Amino acid sequence: MESDSDCPAFAYAPAKVACSSCNLRELCLPVGFSPQEFERLDELVATRRSVRRGDTLFRRGEPFHGVYAVRTGFFKTCSSSEEGREQVTGFQMAGELLGFDGMSDSVHSCDAVALEDSQVCVIPYARLEELAREFTSLQRQFHRVMSREIVREHGVMMLLSSMRAEERLAAFLSNLAQRLEARGFSASALLLRMSREEIGTYLGLSLETVSRCFSRLHEQGVLEVQQRNIRILDPAALKKLVAGVSV
Amino acid sequence: MESDSDCPAFAYAPAKVACSSCNLRELCLPVGFSPQEFERLDELVATRRSVRRGDTLFRRGEPFHGVYAVRTGFFKTCSSSEEGREQVTGFQMAGELLGFDGMSDSVHSCDAVALEDSQVCVIPYARLEELAREFTSLQRQFHRVMSREIVREHGVMMLLSSMRAEERLAAFLSNLAQRLEARGFSASALLLRMSREEIGTYLGLSLETVSRCFSRLHEQGVLEVQQRNIRILDPAALKKLVAGVSV
DNA sequence: CGTTTGCTTGACAGCATTCAACGTTGGTGG
DNA sequence: CCACCAACGTTGAATGCTGTCAAGCAAACG
Numbered sequence: 001m002e003s004d005s006d007c008p009a010f011a012y013a014p015a016k017v018a019c020s021s022c023n024l025r026e027l028c029l030p031v032g033f034s035p036q037e038f039e040r041l042d043e044l045v046a047t048r049r050s051v052r053r054g055d056t057l058f059r060r061g062e063p064f065h066g067v068y069a070v071r072t073g074f075f076k077t078c079s080s081s082e083e084g085r086e087q088v089t090g091f092q093m094a095g096e097l098l099g100f101d102g103m104s105d106s107v108h109s110c111d112a113v114a115l116e117d118s119q120v121c122v123i124p125y126a127r128l129e130e131l132a133r134e135f136t137s138l139q140r141q142f143h144r145v146m147s148r149e150i151v152r153e154h155g156v157m158m159l160l161s162s163m164r165a166e167e168r169l170a171a172f173l174s175n176l177a178q179r180l181e182a183r184g185f186s187a188s189a190l191l192l193r194m195s196r197e198e199i200g201t202y203l204g205l206s207l208e209t210v211s212r213c214f215s216r217l218h219e220q221g222v223l224e225v226q227q228r229n230i231r232i233l234d235p236a237a238l239k240k241l242v243a244g245v246s247v
Numbered sequence: 248m249e250s251d252s253d254c255p256a257f258a259y260a261p262a263k264v265a266c267s268s269c270n271l272r273e274l275c276l277p278v279g280f281s282p283q284e285f286e287r288l289d290e291l292v293a294t295r296r297s298v299r300r301g302d303t304l305f306r307r308g309e310p311f312h313g314v315y316a317v318r319t320g321f322f323k324t325c326s327s328s329e330e331g332r333e334q335v336t337g338f339q340m341a342g343e344l345l346g347f348d349g350m351s352d353s354v355h356s357c358d359a360v361a362l363e364d365s366q367v368c369v370i371p372y373a374r375l376e377e378l379a380r381e382f383t384s385l386q387r388q389f390h391r392v393m394s395r396e397i398v399r400e401h402g403v404m405m406l407l408s409s410m411r412a413e414e415r416l417a418a419f420l421s422n423l424a425q426r427l428e429a430r431g432f433s434a435s436a437l438l439l440r441m442s443r444e445e446i447g448t449y450l451g452l453s454l455e456t457v458s459r460c461f462s463r464l465h466e467q468g469v470l471e472v473q474q475r476n477i478r479i480l481d482p483a484a485l486k487k488l489v490a491g492v493s494v
Numbered sequence: 495c496g497t498t499t500g501c502t503t504g505a506c507a508g509c510a511t512t513c514a515a516c517g518t519t520g521g522t523g524g
Numbered sequence: 525c526c527a528c529c530a531a532c533g534t535t536g537a538a539t540g541c542t543g544t545c546a547a548g549c550a551a552a553c554g
Contacts, residue, residue, distance in 0.1 A: 079401045082490065087405040101401065103394035110401065129387065133380045140376065146393050147350035153400040154326045154348065154357065158334040160407035161451025165542070196501065204408030206543055211502055227501070227551075243328075412510070443533065453511055458534055474519075474533070495554100502549070510541085517534070524527080 018042050027095030028069050031141055044131050045121045057112040064102030066124040070094050073118020074193040079110040088202035100146055115193040160204045168203040169213040170241035192228040265289045274342030275316050278388055291378050292368045304359040311349030313371040317341050320365020321440040326357040335449035341430055347393055362440040407451045415450040416460040417488035439475040
């Protein structure tokens with residue numbers, strides 16, 4: 001279980017971490033836990049791991065050891081088909097978990113790549129199982145988080161199958177802004193961590209179309225666009241675009 | 248928890264059911280359990296429920312009580328956006344579970360509709376939690392099934408964002424055939440339980456396009472199509488279409 | 495300062511949607 | 525038993541959105 005040593009690309013920070021003192025505890029796994037539950041949880045999340053921009057946290061085909069909570073930084077997860085085409089399945093920011101794909105057959109089925117220098121909390125699955133067994137709120141919260149991932153993907157499926165390009169980008173930006181706001185950042189000024197191509201692969205569009213949509217939303221006065229610096233000038237218009245599917 | 252009585256559309260069959268004697272035990276939740284584990288499991292899955300064609304097993308907004316295992320029949324799950332557009336997120340057949348969407352905030356976020364007269368095993372969440380706590384293989388298997396759902400959805404996302412219409416339909420049919428084969432049915436002769444529109448909503452296509460693709464695959468000699476009776480004449484060609492994304 | 499990478503924009507072609515008409519099937523009631 | 529109706533499926537023609545190819549531009553990096 002601890003045989004991560006064959007991954008020389010990663011730097012390890014064995015420093016002690018405590019969920020109880022983490023400023024992400026309202027967003028991450030231990031939502032709504034009691035103080036003594038928090039203490040028990042610190043047994044579970046014992047180590048951090050640093051991943052440099054461009055490196056992978058895990059990779060398709062690697063054995064599944066556990067899940068990871070993003071502490072700082074930004075990730076993308078992408079499944080690639082046998083024939084090369086790559087699909088970004090999600091972007092994860094602080095407080096969000098990744099790695100659930102590996103539980104189905106003990107092998108990861110997608111790659112997790114850091115889009116900036118990042119740090120994650122390592123949650124070994126064996127210990128998570130144990131602790132979830134004696135600790136109802138952890139069990140339930142873990143299920144809740146996995147369920148939320150399923151529901152999120154339903155939303156992506158709807159986006160991919162029924163929205164036009166501009167609506168997809170609007171939905172993407174709205175979602176990003178909302179998640180940033182929940183973390184205390186500005187909901188209007190965002191610095192994108194991902195390229196146009198990565199956005200396109202996530203939204204089912206070519207990078208050119210993504211770029212064109214940015215320009216169009218800029219012309220419409222909804223956004224201010226300067227490369228990866230985006231300012232949302234008219235959040236209401238953005239939301240309206242998202243909702244406006246076949247109205 | 249047991250307040251299902253406000254749903255007059257459902258017929259209840261309180262007959263005793265045993266996982267240990269179910270012919271789906273190799274496909275459903277209790278994969279790889281020991282005989283004594285099977286006995287304990289029968290405490291969990293105590294009741295069945297019948298759902299007539301067209302009726303819902305659960306509906307968006309209804310409180311979450313538990314998950315369901317399809318015993319006989321066929322279901323679709325669909326999330327609908329506020330503005331009316333509906334997205335079929337999956338089709339479930341015997342041995343497959345549904346209802347995971349409700350764990351995220353104790354309310355179902357999509358509808359489950361029977362596409363033919365069906366019977367499900369009711370798995371109350373409270374009891375599932377309990378039993379999973381004292382019963383490692385159940386805990387692990389449950390996680391595995393949820394993870395598999397996440398991975399499946401990754402596949403759908405890839406399909407939606409990078410395949411052309413004909414490839415999508417080929418992928419859909421291949422998948423269906425494979426699942427039917429795993430249940431002892433013919434992998435070549437399928438009777439579709441869903442309409443062209445439902446297929447289209449699942450695959451992100453209009454019903455006309457679905458129909459046209461059926462015709463085209465028929466012309467190519469890959470399928471025999473008679474309404475909902477499909478015969479796969481050339482499974483290899485079908486698989487090749489799926490794999491052939493951007494080759 | 496030059497090179498590389500990422501982003502923008504234009505032109506054009508192609509695939510899928512939309513609108514519309516017609517055919518088919520199965521159920522209902524005369 | 526047949527006629528009718530409604531739901532579903534098929535097919536055609538035209539529009540339009542998005543992908544592809546290509547060129548030019550901006551920013552980042554060594």
